Amino acid sequence: MQKKLIDTISQTVSLTETDIKLCNSYFELVTIAKNCIIEEQDKIPHYLYFIASGFMRLFYYDENGDEVTSHINSANSFFAPFLSFINQKKAKENVECITECELLRISRPNLVTLIDSSENFKSSASLFLNKLLHPPKSE
Numbered sequence: 001m002q003k004k005l006i007d008t009i010s011q012t013v014s015l016t017e018t019d020i021k022l023c024n025s026y027f028e029l030v031t032i033a034k035n036c037i038i039e040e041q042d043k044i045p046h047y048l049y050f051i052a053s054g055f056m057r058l059f060y061y062d063e064n065g066d067e068v069t070s071h072i073n074s075a076n077s078f079f080a081p082f083l084s085f086i087n088q089k090k091a092k093e094n095v096e097c098i099t100e101c102e103l104l105r106i107s108r109p110n111l112v113t114l115i116d117s118s119e120n121f122k123s124s125a126s127l128f129l130n131k132l133l134h135p136p137k138s139e
Helices: 002-009 017-026 082-087 110-115 119-133
Strands: 028-032 036-039 047-051 056-059 067-073 077-078 094-097 102-105
Touching: 002 017, 002 047, 017 110, 017 119, 036 047, 047 082, 047 110, 102 110, 110 119
Parallel strands: none
Antiparallel strands: 028 102, 036 094, 047 077, 047 102, 056 067, 056 094
């Protein structure tokens, strides 16, 4: 599972052996059951997730109590209510595993430590955040 994470990050920056060891020490492998909500709306998100396998979604409850899915993602990608996670603010959405998922997760304090410990992770995080804030325009 760690290899998938390293391969994904390595698509944007070259990681050293030290970077890889740091990454492996901060990301924790967890297996989550299908239909499990792992981060709740109106609470501060605890983790950034890397999906090694499975599908996850972000959703919220509208004023009528109906579920509204805002995003679905699959393997080899990062997932969280990103701005809430980064700013440590209450999330407007729930994070749910819609299939059984194998995830690598990192807490915000550990992510900050990882970024502060490595220029390569700092570059990768900057590129990722830039993509998040400035997505490609669809035609």
